[in-house]
Amino acid sequence: MRKNLGVQPALFPMPVVIVAAYDSEGNICAMNAAWAQICDMDKIALFIDDSHKTTKNIMETKAFTVSIADVSNMAAADFFGIATGNTMPDKFARSGCHAVKSEFVNAPVITEFPVTLECELAEVAQTETIHAIVGKIINVSAEESVVGDNNKILPEKVNALIFDQYRSGYFAVGDKVGQAWSAGLGLMKEEA
Numbered sequence: 001m002r003k004n005l006g007v008q009p010a011l012f013p014m015p016v017v018i019v020a021a022y023d024s025e026g027n028i029c030a031m032n033a034a035w036a037q038i039c040d041m042d043k044i045a046l047f048i049d050d051s052h053k054t055t056k057n058i059m060e061t062k063a064f065t066v067s068i069a070d071v072s073n074m075a076a077a078d079f080f081g082i083a084t085g086n087t088m089p090d091k092f093a094r095s096g097c098h099a100v101k102s103e104f105v106n107a108p109v110i111t112e113f114p115v116t117l118e119c120e121l122a123e124v125a126q127t128e129t130i131h132a133i134v135g136k137i138i139n140v141s142a143e144e145s146v147v148g149d150n151n152k153i154l155p156e157k158v159n160a161l162i163f164d165q166y167r168s169g170y171f172a173v174g175d176k177v178g179q180a181w182s183a184g185l186g187l188m189k190e191e192a
Contacts, residue, residue: 013162016069021057028092032081034163046133053085062121063105067113104139
């Protein structure tokens, strides 16, 4: 039997990503954002509002990075969600993380996180009900240890965090349990 729960942001799993951008003076701000989604083969949408310091930086420099947070860096990832760059100018330094400038866009690549999407600002979509920053993915960089054949990322090696909106928890991505576009092929056959 099903139970009605009312209105909740009940989508699960949600990725834990760290969005980072320079301000006009080259200072780094980074934030934890679970509301992010690939929206085309070369685009990502971040559903973050314009009150964030990181959002303001993106608007100034027109570039940003999105890193996949992993279990080994959970404390820093969580800190990026707790602290605000609007009132803590040394937020990035306090995190203990390090960054290098992307070779492809004017944005920082946080070296502790295993996978980073390097993006140019493509569009800001703002309506009465949504605020989204859309980035054009210019490059993806990854630690060699999480890259497999044909330069494909191995999710089981990334040990990515996912966010549990139900209880505000973090979980780790687990084992592969099936093959997409194959697991359901048996249902394609017509019954005789």
